[in-house]
Amino acid sequence: MKLKKISVLLIYLLLMSELHGSMDQKLMFKAMINGKRSLIVI
Numbered sequence: 685m686k687l688k689k690i691s692v693l694l695i696y697l698l699l700m701s702e703l704h705g706s707m708d709q710k711l712m713f714k715a716m717i718n719g720k721r722s723l724i725v726i
Contacts, residue, residue, distance in 0.1 A: 693719050
């Protein structure tokens with residue numbers, strides 16, 4: 685289940701980065717890292 689959550693999160697972040705453009709990709713990358721950390725902790 686953790687793998688599914690991570691994959692869904694990655695897909696969501698990729699879609700969001702596509703919508704918002706390259707300027708927010710760094711923010712999305714940071715959010716992705718934070719998301720992975722939180723999922724690992726949980």
